[in-house]
Structures are given as structure tokens and as C-alpha cells.
Amino acid sequence: MSSHGTTPHHAAQRDxxxxxxxxxxxxxxxxxxxxxxxxxxxxxxxLFAVASRPEVxxxxxxxxxxxxxxxxxxxxxxxxxxxxxxxxxxxxxxxQGVPALREHILEIMALEGIRAxxxxxxxxxxxxxxxxxxxxxxxxxxxxxxxxGPSYVTAMVVFNSFQADxxxxxxxxxxxIPEALREAITRLRAAGKAIKFLxxxxxxxxxxxxxxSWERRLEILEICRSNGILVLEDNPYGLIYFxxxxxxxxxxxxxxxxxxxxxxxxxxxxGFRVGWALAPHAIREKLILANEAAVLSPSSFxxxxxxxxxxxxxxxxxxxxxxGIYRDRRDAMLGxxxxxxxxxxxxxxxxxxxxxxxxxxxxxxxxxxxxxxKELVAYTPGTAFYADGNGRNNIRLSxxxxxxxxxxxxxxxxSTVINGEIxxxxxxxxxxxxxxxxxxxxxxxxxxxxx
Amino acid sequence: MSSHGTTPHHAAQRDxxxxxxxxxxxxxxxxxxxxxxxxxxxxxxxLFAVASRPEVxxxxxxxxxxxxxxxxxxxxxxxxxxxxxxxxxxxxxxxQGVPALREHILEIMALEGIRAxxxxxxxxxxxxxxxxxxxxxxxxxxxxxxxxGPSYVTAMVVFNSFQADxxxxxxxxxxxIPEALREAITRLRAAGKAIKFLxxxxxxxxxxxxxxSWERRLEILEICRSNGILVLEDNPYGLIYFxxxxxxxxxxxxxxxxxxxxxxxxxxxxGFRVGWALAPHAIREKLILANEAAVLSPSSFxxxxxxxxxxxxxxxxxxxxxxGIYRDRRDAMLGxxxxxxxxxxxxxxxxxxxxxxxxxxxxxxxxxxxxxxKELVAYTPGTAFYADGNGRNNIRLSxxxxxxxxxxxxxxxxSTVINGEIxxxxxxxxxxxxxxxxxxxxxxxxxxxxx
Numbered sequence: 001m002s003s004h005g006t007t008p009h010h011a012a013q014r015d016x017x018x019x020x021x022x023x024x025x026x027x028x029x030x031x032x033x034x035x036x037x038x039x040x041x042x043x044x045x046x047l048f049a050v051a052s053r054p055e056v057x058x059x060x061x062x063x064x065x066x067x068x069x070x071x072x073x074x075x076x077x078x079x080x081x082x083x084x085x086x087x088x089x090x091x092x093x094x095x096q097g098v099p100a101l102r103e104h105i106l107e108i109m110a111l112e113g114i115r116a117x118x119x120x121x122x123x124x125x126x127x128x129x130x131x132x133x134x135x136x137x138x139x140x141x142x143x144x145x146x147x148x149g150p151s152y153v154t155a156m157v158v159f160n161s162f163q164a165d166x167x168x169x170x171x172x173x174x175x176x177i178p179e180a181l182r183e184a185i186t187r188l189r190a191a192g193k194a195i196k197f198l199x200x201x202x203x204x205x206x207x208x209x210x211x212x213s214w215e216r217r218l219e220i221l222e223i224c225r226s227n228g229i230l231v232l233e234d235n236p237y238g239l240i241y242f243x244x245x246x247x248x249x250x251x252x253x254x255x256x257x258x259x260x261x262x263x264x265x266x267x268x269x270x271g272f273r274v275g276w277a278l279a280p281h282a283i284r285e286k287l288i289l290a291n292e293a294a295v296l297s298p299s300s301f302x303x304x305x306x307x308x309x310x311x312x313x314x315x316x317x318x319x320x321x322x323x324g325i326y327r328d329r330r331d332a333m334l335g336x337x338x339x340x341x342x343x344x345x346x347x348x349x350x351x352x353x354x355x356x357x358x359x360x361x362x363x364x365x366x367x368x369x370x371x372x373x374k375e376l377v378a379y380t381p382g383t384a385f386y387a388d389g390n391g392r393n394n395i396r397l398s399x400x401x402x403x404x405x406x407x408x409x410x411x412x413x414x415s416t417v418i419n420g421e422i423x424x425x426x427x428x429x430x431x432x433x434x435x436x437x438x439x440x441x442x443x444x445x446x447x448x449x450x451x
Numbered sequence: 452m453s454s455h456g457t458t459p460h461h462a463a464q465r466d467x468x469x470x471x472x473x474x475x476x477x478x479x480x481x482x483x484x485x486x487x488x489x490x491x492x493x494x495x496x497x498l499f500a501v502a503s504r505p506e507v508x509x510x511x512x513x514x515x516x517x518x519x520x521x522x523x524x525x526x527x528x529x530x531x532x533x534x535x536x537x538x539x540x541x542x543x544x545x546x547q548g549v550p551a552l553r554e555h556i557l558e559i560m561a562l563e564g565i566r567a568x569x570x571x572x573x574x575x576x577x578x579x580x581x582x583x584x585x586x587x588x589x590x591x592x593x594x595x596x597x598x599x600g601p602s603y604v605t606a607m608v609v610f611n612s613f614q615a616d617x618x619x620x621x622x623x624x625x626x627x628i629p630e631a632l633r634e635a636i637t638r639l640r641a642a643g644k645a646i647k648f649l650x651x652x653x654x655x656x657x658x659x660x661x662x663x664s665w666e667r668r669l670e671i672l673e674i675c676r677s678n679g680i681l682v683l684e685d686n687p688y689g690l691i692y693f694x695x696x697x698x699x700x701x702x703x704x705x706x707x708x709x710x711x712x713x714x715x716x717x718x719x720x721x722g723f724r725v726g727w728a729l730a731p732h733a734i735r736e737k738l739i740l741a742n743e744a745a746v747l748s749p750s751s752f753x754x755x756x757x758x759x760x761x762x763x764x765x766x767x768x769x770x771x772x773x774x775g776i777y778r779d780r781r782d783a784m785l786g787x788x789x790x791x792x793x794x795x796x797x798x799x800x801x802x803x804x805x806x807x808x809x810x811x812x813x814x815x816x817x818x819x820x821x822x823x824x825k826e827l828v829a830y831t832p833g834t835a836f837y838a839d840g841n842g843r844n845n846i847r848l849s850x851x852x853x854x855x856x857x858x859x860x861x862x863x864x865x866s867t868v869i870n871g872e873i874x875x876x877x878x879x880x881x882x883x884x885x886x887x888x889x890x891x892x893x894x895x896x897x898x899x900x901x902x
Contacts (some may be wrong), residue, residue, distance in 0.1 A: 025732035125745075136484070283479060
């Protein structure tokens with residue numbers, strides 16, 4: 001971690017547990033921008049490198065199960081693309097994205113109740129890049145981003161990289177709590193803070209696996225509208241539901257106050273890096289300019305591959321296939337948790353990729369991770385999903401990538417670790433104080449392959 | 452253009468000719484970050500939309516002639532990729548890029564004298580995104596970027612979007628002038644400015660078409676080294692030489708003080724959006740973190756397509772083919788300029804895509820552009836390539852995309868426009884003052900498809 005800043009904001013970041021290793025070796029140490037202090041290497045990155053060994057069951061990453069995608073569908077899209085629009089696929093495109101793809105994106109969003117103009121869609125390099133561009137457009141150093149607690153880790157990395165002040169709003173099993181949002185706005189405004197937007201994954205949230213209820217969607221939109229706060233609705237998982245469709249998107253209700261982010265990473269494949277933003281008119285113009293500055297244009301090759309896939313494949317049926325696969329895996333995980341780890345509590349997702357589990361309160365999930373990896377199972381510690389050091393006794397368990405058998409085996413191994421920890425604590429708790437954790441912990445940056 | 456800032460820096464940007472249209476209609480006007488004022492829509496964008504009609508000969512854009520790429524090479528790469536690494540191509544990858552591709556990138560850079568470790572290469576979404584990431588890492592508002600005058604337009608858009616203070620250093624037919632660089636550093640330091648890096652396209656520069664001599668490369672590296680200033684060497688065109696190879700890359704001499712940017716956009720195809728940065732060790736670590744925050748990982752699909760292409764195609768011969776095509780087009784342009792516009796002066800590029808021409812001093816190339824488009828020829832006005840309003844009587848002429856016949860016809864049309872302007876000025880010059888141009892003009896943002 002390097003920094004040359006001397007502002008209080010900056011110093012606070014540096015004190016927040018971020019590593020200072022290596023700064024003396026960097027001859028360019030004095031040249032970095034202040035914001036670069038917000039970019040930190042993950043404290044668990046080295047462990048995740050170990051965890052990618054094949055003998056480890058990884059419940060840590062967010063990799064979709066792309067092997068379920070028939071390769072002949074991809075090959076067919078490629079052949080038609082090269083035959084019909086080959087030179088266009090190899091060339092620069094527009095900063096807004098391929099018009100035919102944007103038309104398809106309207107069809108996809110209509111499945112969640114969204115009506116929009118093709119002019120207001122901006123194709124991006126994954127929805128991650130839309131997060132980056134929106135943050136670049138709106139965040140001055142010190143501005144507040146309201147974010148669910150817990151929140152998607154790499155969104156927080158982006159917010160930090162633009163020196164945002166991330167303020168969490170608590171959630172429960174029905175998602176963000178409206179009353180808590182009101183209180184946070186009042187408190188932060190009283191402290192003179194500029195609140196720019198509310199960042200939320202309302203449907204099958206990452207990492208909590210919960211879904212914001214319809215009534216709360218309306219209430220939260222009203223709170224944000226009346227307070228002049230934008231809603232950044234990030235919806236990568238909405239179409240990956242298991243039991244019944246989730247409530248319609250927040251953007252289906254409110255056109256002017258919501259920037260909606262979508263992606264092909266979960267319904268098709270992340271390797272193309274194609275996502276999009278649907279934004280109010282004036283903001284969309286600025287997004288296009290920011291997109292052009294950042295990448296000139298999103299990949300024509302990727303965009304036209306997806307366009308041809310959507311033109312000809314039964315993509316809705318393919319999404320159904322993904323639903324079935326991930327439903328089986330969720331069921332395997334919930335079953336294994338009930339069998340092996342009944343002393344934990346966890347969320348029951350109706351879609352998406354993740355279960356959020358709560359350990360007995362004296363366990364520290366980050367400290368426990370090396371022991372888990374030694375037992376050949378990996379997860380993501382809860383602190384990764386908070387900007388304020390919370391989440392110490394939470395873990396995120398991903399069921400998207402391993403098969404049901406591996407998920408069961410992973411949870412079995414995890415139970416060994418957790419039960420061992422509990423035994424250890426019981427043995428020592430009457431003679432030795434529990435290990436204490438610094439209250440403020442820096443955000444850990446993402447393990448690879450989390451979206 | 453929207454802004455809510457009230458700082459002098461900000462107000463200066465707003466006064467610098469940037470349009471204020473539409474701000475009253477944007478309900479989110481007050482929420483934008485200060486830096487967003489630096490993102491402006493091109494004043495000539497509407498014209499370029501007209502200029503993309505097929506009857507217009509466009510000498511404006513920077514689109515490579517991708518039709519010269521045999522489609523069977525692309526198809527072969529696709530088939531091998533899907534057969535051998537299909538699931539990997541569809542999946543997330545690392546934030547640094549595919550290792551096998553980075554190995555190939557070392558081979559490519561070796562052609563220009565660069566020796567490096569594969570660990571220090573970071574794959575990006577075109578080299579444009581490397582420009583964005585480097586700027587994000589280094590530029591605080593008000594920091595100075597030294598840039599050639601004239602300089603690549605969309606690099607300046609990036610610098611402006613991070614509120615850099617762009618200071619031009621003059622060039623001549625041998626590239627950047629070392630003595631002028633020394634003077635600029637002395638002057639800016641005396642004014643208390645923080646200079647972060649020198650941005651240069653030393654080989655076949657965009658837009659000037661000139662190449663920095665070997666002696667000057669050494670001298671400029673020494674000036675930057677002794678002043679603690681990074682060199683950002685942007686080299687998209689180095690392998691596209693016509694007569695003899697250019698001097699080796701600046702990075703071949705200096706490892707610690709140069710961030711080198713490369714791309715596949717000119718030697719293969721821009722539609723993949725794959726470029727790279729080669730950076731000193733400590734900076735490279737931060738680049739990877741910034742890349743992960745921005746896009747999680749560059750497209751695996753694009754990277755593995757290119758890897759397979761490089762594995763099996765005779766890519767050096769393909770670059771030779773491109774050289775021959777662009778050489779013919781340069782010759783057509785130089786010949787037509789000599790025939791139709793002998794009253795102009797222009798640079799004679801030994802590679803790359805561009806000729807930089809100087810009109811008689813009383814002509815205004817931006818004011819003339821609508822008349823040129825009416826005559827069915829388009830170019831880029833010189834002011835696009837300066838942050839300080841210079842370039843009024845310059846134009847950039849691209850010879851990369853149109854065939855030689857169209858280039859000749861385009862220059863012929865241009866001569867009609869220019870001669871008409873000269874006649875008009877001669878007629879009125881004794882009775883009417885010449886139209887005056889505001890000295891400070893905002894940077895115009897890029898026309899589409901310029902790299």
C-alpha cells in the first residue's frame with residue numbers, strides 16, 4: 001500500500017489496517033494520487049491462491065458454471081457473426097454499444113418489468129465497469145455512498161478507489177431496512193455529509209442471498225426520491241431464481257432516480273465481459289463519454305457474439321437450465337448445512353449464488369480461514385463485505401461452481417473446522433481471554449473471480 | 452456539460468468554452484463529481500456522424516483496415532480455443548491477464564528491443580484502458596501531465612477526466628524537443644506544480660506522424676530520470692513502419708522510469724479490445740488492483756482468441772501485409788497532397804496512420820470542417836489535439852482506412868475547400884477583419900473510432 005497523502009481522510013485509510021509493506025522499495029511512492037491509497041491487496045489473496053488447488057472445495061468464488069453452456073451455441077454464434085458482420089466485429093464500435101444488442105437488452109430487462117428506450121442503454125465491459133464509471137461520474141473524495149451491510153466486495157473496492165465514504169445500512173431477511181435508511185440519511189446529513197447514491201443488490205444479494213420485498217422497494221425508492229439520492233440498482237442475479245420469480249426491478253417503478261446495472265455474466269458467460277447500465281437521459285450521456293474515455297468502445301467482438309447468440313439460440317431455455325443447476329446446488333448446500341452445521345444460522349436464497357451464514361459469536365471467520373484451507377475447504381470471510389470491520393463471525397458460502405457432491409463434502413469439511421474451533425474456545429475460555437480483533441479492519445479486496 | 456463545483460479549477464473548466472447546454476434539464480446536476488466537468492462532448496461529433504455516410508471520404512478516423520485480416524485465421528483461432536480451453540474462455544480470468552498471452556506479448560515487445568519479465572505485463576481492455584488506469588493511479592486534481600503538442604486526443608480526454616493540468620511540450624520533425632521539455636519542467640516547478648508524468652507517442656505519433664530520434668530518446672529519458680518524472684510511452688504504431696524500422700522503444704533503455712503501453716488494435720484488430728501495460732514492479736501491482744476494480748478481469752474470450760492466433764498464425768507476415776497496405780496509402784496521400792495542395796506543408800510519416808498538415812495561417816480548420824463535409828470529405832481539426840487552443844490552422848489526415856483511390860479523391864475534394872477558403876479570404880481581407888477565434892478552446896472529445 002502506497003500513499004503520499006497527508007489529509008486526515010488519507011491517514012485514516014492508512015491506519016485502517018492496510019499493509020504498508022513494500023513502500024520503501026517503490027521509487028514512485030511520492031507520485032501516486034491520493035485515491036490510490038484506497039486500492040489495497042486482499043489480505044486473503046495468498047490463501048485463495050492456495051484454495052484454487054483442485055483438492056480444495058472452494059465455496060469462496062463467484063464463478064458461474066459455464067460448462068453448462070452448449071459449445072455448439074457459441075460456435076454457431078461465431079460462424080454467423082463472421083459471415084454476416086465480420087469486419088464490424090473486428091473493428092472499433094460506438095462508445096454506447098451495438099444497437100442490435102441494446103435492443104436485446106430491452107427484451108431481457110422487460111422480463112423484470114422494465115420498460116426503457118434503447119437510447120438509454122450503455123454497454124459496458126461487464127457491469128463491474130458500469131460501477132466504476134458511475135462512481136467516477138459522481139464521487140468526490142469524502143462523498144457518502146450508502147451500501148447494504150453486507151455489500152458486494154468489489155463494488156466497495158471501486159467506491160474506495162474514488163475515496164468514497166461507505167456507510168452501511170443494515171438488512172434483514174427481507175433486504176435493506178427502510179427505517180434504517182431514513183435514520184442513516186438523517187444522521188449523515190446532520191453531520192454535513194454529501195450523500196450521492198444508494199448502492200443495492202436488491203435481488204438475491206451478494207453476499208447475503210436475501211431479496212428486498214416489493215413493499216420495501218417502493219418505500220426505499222420513495223425515501224431516495226424525497227431525499228434527492230440516486231439508486232444504483234445492481235441486478236446480476238435477478239433471472240437466476242429457483243422457486244418463484246422475485247419482485248420486479250426497482251427500475252420498473254422509477255425511471256428518473258435509478259441507474260440499473262445488468263450483465264451477461266450469469267445468464268450466459270463472464271468471459272465476454274459484457275454488461276450494461278440503463279440510466280436516466282442526462283446521466284446516460286455522461287456515461288457514454290466516460291466509457292469512451294476509458295475504453296473507446298466496448299468490445300465489438302464480444303458484443304456481436306452475444307447478439308448472434310440471442311438472435312438464434314433459445315436463450316430463455318438456457319437460463320432455465322442454469323436455474324435448475326443452481327437450484328440443485330443451493331438445495332445441496334442447505335441440506336448439508338442442516339445436517340453438518342445445525343449450530344449455525346444462514347439465509348435461504350430463492351436465487352443467485354450465495355448463502356450467508358452466521359457462526360457462533362466468538363468465532364472469527366478470517367482467523368479460521370487458514371485452518372479451513374488446511375482442511376481443503378475455502379469460503380469468504382464476512383469482513384470482506386463490510387467497510388467498517390463488521391462481519392467477523394459471518395461467512396459467505398457460494399454454491400454456484402462446485403457440484404452438489406462437492407458442496408456436501410465442502411460443508412462436511414467446514415463442520416470439522418468449525419467444531420474444532422468451538423472445542424478449542426471452550427477448552428481455553430475459562431483461563432485465556434478470547435483473541436480480540438481490531439475493531440476497524442480495512443476492506444479486503446476481492447478474491448479472484450468474484451462478481 | 453454539468454458541474455456543481457465551485458472551485459477556481461472547476462470554474463476555469465466551465466469557462467473554457469465547454470457547453471452548458473442541458474444542465475437545467477438534468478435533475479442530478481448537483482450530484483456530479485467535480486471531475487465530471489472534464490468530460491465534454493465533442494463539438495464536431497454531430498459532423499462526424501454526417502461524415503460516416505458512405506459518400507463522404509473520411510480522412511478523420513483512426514480505424515485500421517481490418518478487412519486485410521484473413522477470416523480463416525480468426526476462425527482457426529476460435530476453433531482451437533473452444534476445443535482446448537473453451538470453459539476458460541467463457542470464465543472470469545485473472546486481473547493481470549492470461550499468462551500465455553503475456554508470454555507472447557514479451558516476444559512482440561522484443562521486436563522493439565524490450566526485455567522484460569512476464570510478471571510485469573498487465574493486460575488491459577485496449578491500451579486506452581491502460582491510459583485510464585495509469586491516470587487514475589497518479590493524478591490528483593491539478594497535477595501536471597506533460598504531453599506532446601499536438602497529442603493524442605483521447606489521452607487528453609482521460610487526463611482531463613481526472614482533472615489533470617495538461618501542459619504541452621513542443622515537437623518538431625524529430626519529435627519532442629528536449630530543450631523545451633527542460634524549460635517546461637523548470638517553469639512549472641517554479642510555479643509550484645506537481646509534475647507526474649510525460650505522456651508521449653514517440654514512434655509515428657498520433658497526430659503528428661513524426662518519430663522521436665534515438666538521440667532525443669536518450670536525452671528525454673535522462674531529463675525525466677533526473678527530475679523524478681515517469682515516462683508514459685504509448686506505442687500503438689511502432690511495428691507499422693514503412694521504409695525502415697524506427698528507433699527502439701524508450702522502454703528498451705530504461706526499465707524503472709517507463710510505463711510502456713502496447714496494443715493488438717493495429718497489428719491484429721481493435722474489436723477484441725486487448726492491449727497491455729508494461730510497468731515497473733511496484734506500479735504494476737497497483738495497476739492490477741486498479742484493473743480488477745474496473746473490470747474484474749480483461750475478457751478471457753478475447754485474450755484466448757489472440758493467444759491462439761499468435762500460437763498458430765504467421766502473425767509477423769500479417770504485420771508485413773498491413774505495412775504494405777498502409778505504405779501504399781501513405782504514398783497515395785503524400786502524392787495527392789503534392790499534386791493538389793502544394794501550398795500546404797505536411798509531415799512525412801515513416802509509419803503509423805497519420806499525416807499532420809499545416810494550412811495557410813489565416814485558415815481555421817474547425818470553422819472549415821462543415822464546408823469540407825459538404826464537399827464530401829472529412830478530417831480532424833488540429834485544435835482537437837491541443838489542450839490550449841493551438842492547432843487552429845492544422846489538420847490531421849488519416850490514411851489508414853480509405854483505399855488509395857479514395858484518398859486521392861478525398862485530398863482533391865479537400866483542395867477545393869481549401870482553395871475556396873483562400874479565395875474567400877483574399878476577396879474580403881481588405882475590407883473585413885479576419886474572423887477571430889477565442890484563444891482558449893476546450894478540448895474536443897474524440898470523434899468515434901480514434902485510437
